[in-house]
Amino acid sequence: MKKLSTAVIISVLLWSTVVTAEFINIGQANPYIHDSKIEGTVPPPEGTKPPVVLISNPANHTSYPSNNFSLDFSVTIEKSNNISLSLSELHYKASWLRDRTEVDLLSFFTKNNYTWPSTFSINVTDVPEGPHWIEVYAVATAFAYEIRHEVKDVFYTTYYAAYEITSSSIVNFTIDTIAPIILLLSVENKTYTTSDILLTFITKEPVSQTSYSLDGKDNVTIAGNTTLTGLTNGDHNLTIYATDMAGNIGASESIYFSVNAPGSLPTTLVATASGASMAIIGLGLLVYFKKRNRGNFS
Numbered sequence: 001m002k003k004l005s006t007a008v009i010i011s012v013l014l015w016s017t018v019v020t021a022e023f024i025n026i027g028q029a030n031p032y033i034h035d036s037k038i039e040g041t042v043p044p045p046e047g048t049k050p051p052v053v054l055i056s057n058p059a060n061h062t063s064y065p066s067n068n069f070s071l072d073f074s075v076t077i078e079k080s081n082n083i084s085l086s087l088s089e090l091h092y093k094a095s096w097l098r099d100r101t102e103v104d105l106l107s108f109f110t111k112n113n114y115t116w117p118s119t120f121s122i123n124v125t126d127v128p129e130g131p132h133w134i135e136v137y138a139v140a141t142a143f144a145y146e147i148r149h150e151v152k153d154v155f156y157t158t159y160y161a162a163y164e165i166t167s168s169s170i171v172n173f174t175i176d177t178i179a180p181i182i183l184l185l186s187v188e189n190k191t192y193t194t195s196d197i198l199l200t201f202i203t204k205e206p207v208s209q210t211s212y213s214l215d216g217k218d219n220v221t222i223a224g225n226t227t228l229t230g231l232t233n234g235d236h237n238l239t240i241y242a243t244d245m246a247g248n249i250g251a252s253e254s255i256y257f258s259v260n261a262p263g264s265l266p267t268t269l270v271a272t273a274s275g276a277s278m279a280i281i282g283l284g285l286l287v288y289f290k291k292r293n294r295g296n297f298s
Contacts, residue, residue, distance in 0.1 A: 039147050039159040049080040050167035051087065051138040058134070058173040063246035065177055067129075071122040073169065075138045085165070087116050089139035094124075095132045127175050135170035179250035180205050180242045187228075187238055191258040195232070200225040201240050201252065209243040231259045 057072040058064060071092070077085050090103035108117050124134075144161045151157075186200040199212065199222075211219040214228065215236055228238075236259065240252040 033155050035155060035157045037157060037159050038162050040161055042144050042161050042163050044163040044165045045081050047081055048165050049078045050165045051140045052076040053136050053138050053167055053169035055136055055169050055171050058171055060171040061173070063174040063176045065246040065248050067127050067175060067177060068123070068125045069127070071124045071134065073136050074119045076118065077140050083142045085140035085142045087138060088141040090120070090137070092134060092136045094134045096128050129175050129177060131172070131174045133170055133172045135168050137166060137168040139164055139166045176244060176246035176248065179248040180207055180244040182240050182242050182250055182252035184240055184252045184255055187255050187257060189256055191260050193261055195230055195259060195261040197228045197231060199228050203242050205244055207242040207244050211241045213239045213241070233259050233261060
């Protein structure tokens, strides 16, 4: 029979402390100090339910804009075969780590007022860029039967065989801390003779949103390639923005171009014409009021 891990032994010692206290309280006349120890393991009986591990963070098939995250998961253990199983070991494996990482169960036990918690949160740091997986393992232990007893001085020790049952949960995710790269294909630094310009661009990774800003105005959300219509004559500038699946925002190079379309007045001329129109209207009103006033005095 194989030996149990250190985490299992810690769990059993904690359990045996409670058992010893019960024995002493029940039989105070007994001169022996009772202790319980695990001698080895046997296969779990048929029908034994394994622990249920559920990882809530990182979520499966998601992207994160940071190299650090909180590994959050829960462990549920159900009673099976009329025997109570106890959580005895936790560890996780990850695609970027060579060895498995042990979880300090005893620290969680003490922080939770000396009871086993059902949820766990562990800080994971320095995760490299790119796609990864992480798998959390939970080991539950139960006492199978007594093997033998040993009496030494005032110590009375009962040795048990135990069984372990293990389960795990795995998630796939991506670390992406780099903003998306945008290549603007159609709009160039030149003068256009049309007021409608085709806007085409590509991104070097999947994105969740794209938009553009024309002449420094508020961003206009677009679903992809589009056409800029009704451009006025004169100078313009254009920048494309994209948000990737992790939330990183990238910007294209700003393009400066001009429009000189026949039949389309520049913005400044339109403003001048409007001003001239207002002047003519004002002059007409002035003549009208003068004539009316003269009529009143006559």
